[in-house]
Amino acid sequence: MVYLEAMRFLSQFGLGAVLISNDDIILESNEAADCLLADAGALKGRTLSEILPDMTRQLPGTYINIAFSKYLTLCPTPVGVDLPAHTRLICFRDAASEVSHRMLGTIVNLIREPILLCDEKKRIMLVNDALMRMESLVPENVVGKDINEAYTCIDGNELTVPVVIADKKPIEDRRQAYTTLHGKRLDIMCNSYPIFEEGAILGVFCMTADVSRIEVLSQQIIDLQEGLLKKHPAAKKPQKSGLSAKFHFDDIICQSALMKEMIERCKMIARSDSSVMLYGETGTGKELVAQSIHNASNRADGPFLAINCAAIPENLLESMLFGTEKGAYTGAERRPGLFEQANGGTLLLDELNSMSMTLQAKLLRVLQDGVVRRVGGTEEKHVDVRVLSNINVPPYQAIAENALRQDVFYRLGVVNISIPALRRRKEDIPILIRSFFQQMNKKLSKSVSDVDEEVLAIFCAYNWPGNVRELQHCIEHAMNLLPYEETVIRKEYLPEHIQSVCGYQRLALETADDGMLEQVLSNVERCILTSAIQRNKGNISRAARQLGISRQNLQHRMKRNGLVLEDILSAKPRAD
Incomplete structure (x- = not known):
């Protein structure tokens, strides 16, 4: 195809094209190029670097700002075009709309509030990262779907988007309970606004807030206030410990069948007070699972304490677990141990297989009878503690390697949970x-x-x-x-x-x-x-x-x- 004919053909599709010599002089330009570069004036006879500095060094798909709110992007040069000797063809197109779209998309994803946009047919057009995080979805799961297909109201009300489209009026501060298409239940506060163009509705914009999270934060504030009241001499109300687990099952990100099955098992065992031993390789999230079990249990209102058995020397670890009486050793003060502090709650023994066999033997009394005696003391105290533990090697391997006592395993491994390695999911x-x-x-x-x-x-x-x-x-x-x-x-x-x-x-x-x-x-x-x-x-x-x-x-x-x-x-x- 002759180059002039090719340039005219490209122009019909809105693609600008300029023919330049080896010394950067514009020899020919098509109508689309003249239109896209109208602010530059006449093109023929001028150098490309004068009109579009560095354009020849740009890669296709990158954007060139030629004026305020005006952008171009290079396009691949068509093959099979018969060009004059010592010349080359450069093609480009208008990219202002997609640059604006990308900028707005980035802004929307930086907004912390969950955001959703639907068209006038109730189809989901846009969801931001905050919404996807709240709903545990990815955009591909919901974009393009009818809002009623993606979400199901469970509070007896209709979703706000169809109502706003029908009534053409905003709905503010509406509380809604719904499930996602994958069954996750959410309780939100929603503000939905119609978008109009010359009287016709184009879609609905929604901003939401996770009410359940707000209620959790409110409870934490109450707990902090109670902690302050506890220090005040006039406080008479029994106080709850400020020690708590921050992770819930909602914080475990997964979609594999292996993890789903493991989480469902953990939710079931969370209901009891049985000891649980978690096995998983380093980095699989054992403590996250342990905290989630505590927060899903009847002990969720009680304290959650964790101690890394690999990071603390044996004598100090014993004192931390069982507490000390004044004079038990030089400098020892009278203070409760972790078992006493966790009374009514949960204690996690992290990396249990790193604990010495001698100290594991001392655990048996409190595990069997729920009785603890401080180091250097004679008084025995009953404690009500659920013990969770985790190890980073298979339990029977730890027993074979003399890293875990068999009788301790039988006490702490009433329920055993294996957390899958990432290579398996x-x-x-x-x-x-x-x-x-x-x-x-x-x-x-x-x-x-x-x-x-x-x-x-x-x-x-x-x-x-x-x-x-x-x-x-x-x-x-x-x-x-x-x-x-x-x-x-x-x-x-x-x-x-x-x-x-x-x-x-x-x-x-x-x-x-x-x-x-x-x-x-x-x-x-x-x-x-x-x-x-x-x-x-x-x-x-x-x-x-x-x-x-x-x-x-x-x-x-x-x-x-x-x-x-x-x-x-x-x-x-x-x-x-």
């Missing part, structure tokens, strides 16, 4: 990444929104010996290195031991079981397929095109990996 990686983005964007003043496909493949293949904590640190590392103007994490920003293909393969194989190669390949494929299908909202043809394979090939790979479309689309990025 890699489908949780995308939702965990989103959660870390929300935390770190505020902490680091960034606007990171995604990782590219290569990074996702690395994450799915890597063995994560440090589990969720290592993933979190990896994301924080990358976000610290990522330039402020970039929003997608690429391979070069990852820690060196993870970004190196040899590195992550080696680390994966260090703890490999038989058949690890097949497991790694399967994990990578499952992660990439799931991500592509979710991004394309279940459109198999579009997802296949994005992956560069046929629709039939994608369906075959889904079947081979046991992936069901309905399960992928309804995958619940839960915090419960």
Whole structure:
């Protein structure tokens, strides 16, 4: 195709094109280019660097600010165009709308209040990070759905969005209880406003607040006030201990079947007073689960105390657990131990297998009879404490290695819960990444929104010996290195031991079981397929095109990996 004909053709689609010589002089421009660069005046005969400085060094997809609220972006040059010798064709288009959209999207996600926008047909158009965090969802779960499909009222009232669309009037300070499409129950305060254009309603804008969280904060304020009253001589009301657990099951981010099953088991055992032993590798979130069990139990109003048995010397650990009487040793004062302080509540023994066997033997009396005697004392006191414990090796391995007494295990391991390692639940990686983005964007003043496909493949293949904590640190590392103007994490920003293909393969194989190669390949494929299908909202043809394979090939790979479309689309990025 002759270049003049090609330039006219591009102009019909709103694409500007200029033909420039090797010395940067504009030889020809099409009508769209003249229109997009109208503020610059006549183009022909001038240098491109004069009109658009540094444009030739920009990459396609980046934005060039040519005037106030006016932006251009470079486009790939068409192939097969017959150009004169020693010339080149540069194409560009108007990008003002998408720049504004990106800016507004970033602003909306920085707003702490949960926000939702629906069109006039009640379809969800936009949700911000705060709403997704509150509802434990990702945008792909709800965007495009009818509001009544995504949420179900459980308080006998109708959702506010359809009412506002019908009445064309705002609704303010409406309290609503509803469930998400994945069953999470929420209690909110909602303000919903219609959006008009020349009298016609375009949609509804909603701002919400999680009432249950507000009530928790209010209770904490009351507890603090009671703590202050306790110090006042006139206070006569019995006071509750200020020691408490801050995590709930709602704080556990997951969508894998393994984690869902583990959480449901924990919710059931939370109802009793039986001792629970949690086993999980370093970084799996054992204390988070322990605190959640306490907060879901009948002891939630009582104190929650935790002690790391690996961080404290044996003699000091004994004094901290059982308390001391004055004179028990040089400098000893009369003070209660953790068992007494946790009376009516829960005590967590963190890394129990690091406690000496001698001190474990001394635990048996309080575990068997609920009786504690302070170091250097003779008086015995009865305590009502639920004991939770955690270890970072399998219990029977700890017993075999003489790191855990068998009789202590039988007392503290009445119920045993195993917390899955991250390598066994890699489908949780995308939702965990989103959660870390929300935390770190505020902490680091960034606007990171995604990782590219290569990074996702690395994450799915890597063995994560440090589990969720290592993933979190990896994301924080990358976000610290990522330039402020970039929003997608690429391979070069990852820690060196993870970004190196040899590195992550080696680390994966260090703890490999038989058949690890097949497991790694399967994990990578499952992660990439799931991500592509979710991004394309279940459109198999579009997802296949994005992956560069046929629709039939994608369906075959889904079947081979046991992936069901309905399960992928309804995958619940839960915090419960």
